[in-house]
Amino acid sequence: MPLTIYKRSNPYLISGLLIVAATLISQLSIHHIGYQGVALIYLLVVSISAMLFDIWPVLITALSSAVLLNFCFITPLYTFKIVSTEDVLMFFMYLILALVNAVLTYKIRDYNSKKRDEEEKTKTINLYNILLNSLSHELRTPIATIIGSIDTIQDQKAKLSETHKQELYDEISIAGSRLNRQVENLLNMSRLEAGILKPSFDWFDVNELIFNVLKQNQEHVANHQLVFTPQKNLDLVWTDGGFLETILQNLVYNALQHTPKQTTILIEARLKDQSLKISVSDNGNGFPKASIPVAFDKFYKLNNQATGGTGLGLSIAKGFTEALAGTISLENKKTGGALFNVCIPSKTLALKDFEHE
Structure with missing residues (x-):
């Protein structure tokens, strides 16, 4: 049972029950262990209490x-x-040992607890420093693009050709989408950390959801090829469409951002064994073997990663997958490139049956 559960319980009651249990056990075995053995049993109870309570x-x-x-x-x-001098000495030795044992065990536990808290605090500060450093670039760049484009349009409105204006408007749109993506990731991570993710289930067309994700990423596809062949007559899936889109969005965007130009990104979806199985793969360079176990960690980025990013995308994809009671995994393909597999348990319904409801 976790220590936190003990702390929430009545420590005096639990300590008393431990003492009563030790006394009963000692009464039954006194003829075999003597009161010296009983003293050791009581010392054990004191040690256990010191590990659990204040x-x-x-x-x-x-x-x-x-x-x-x-x-x-x-x-x-x-x-x-106490008649015997030996027993008096034994009693006071036990009392001193019990008190010393209680204090030392508690102090050691308290020290270890504080040390863990300090390490966790340091780790958290380091993680958020990484996040802030990433955001200083990820947020500043699109904001600067938006401000610069607007200033150019306002200052040189009469001199700009319609083509040039459209280019600036396109830059504003792309920068706005990039800014919105980072804000969404931060909000999603906050929801994950707060544990307030509550899926809203309904029947969804997986093919349609995937097409929505592809449409959202069209501005990033100039140097890549997105391939998705929808399965005909694919059953509807009982899931949270927003969650599923978030998972796919982060996987696809991650592949677009971190694979070489001309890479082909393949999305596949199928239903098997009462589960929705989606894979996102590419024919890029794949992941270093040592990075695969930590690829879904919050703020994790490859050391040689040239592109930006906050290191939240894969972590969010994992969190939303688990919120749907699913699993997500990463491996390198034998032919080269990375392969993400998402498996989400779900009920299904044939489209023709849905239309009759």
Whole structure:
């Protein structure tokens, strides 16, 4: 059971139950282990409490175990008297060891917890520094393009030809789309981290969703070839169309941005075993073998990556896939290039049946 669950419970009650359990076990085995063995059992309980709870429940556990050791196991039994000098020494040695053990174990746990928190904080700061450095380029570039184009149109409106104006308008449109894509990625990542992703299911035509994604990426396809051959009579799929488009959008855009010119990007969709299976592959250079296990990590970018990006696209694709109870994987094809496989469990419905509903 995770430590957080114990922390939310009543630590005094749990510590008391541990002590009672240790006492009962010791009563049953006292003739075999003696009260010295009982002392070791109580020390174990104190150690367990120190690993789970704050210092006060642990100190109370240590003190109560010493009292029970004296009352129940050191002769004369069921009194607080200790006759033998050896037993007095044993009792006080146990009390000191129990208290020291409680404090040291708690301090070690507290130190390790603080160290983990510091490491996690440092890691988070480093990750967000990477994000901010990426955004300083990814957001500034389209904003500068938009501002520069608008300034040119305003300052030289009379001198610009219609062709030149259209070129500037096209640049504004492309920059706006790029800016919108980055903002969408940031919002999606915030939703993933907050754990508020709630799919809204309905019947969707997968072919249509894929065509929508291809249409959204037309401005980036100048030096690539996007290939998708829709399956005829493909059943409708019970899924969240927005989630599915986000997954495909990030996979396709990632391939367009990070593969050489003239690369062919192939999208395939099929239904098998009550699951929607979609693959996005290319005939580019593929991924370095060491990068494949971490390719879906947040903010991850290849060291030799020349293009921009925030390193969020694949992480978002993975998060949205898992929100649909699906899986996503990456491998390099034997013939060269990368292959992303998405598998999402889903109900299906034939289009003709849907039209009759």
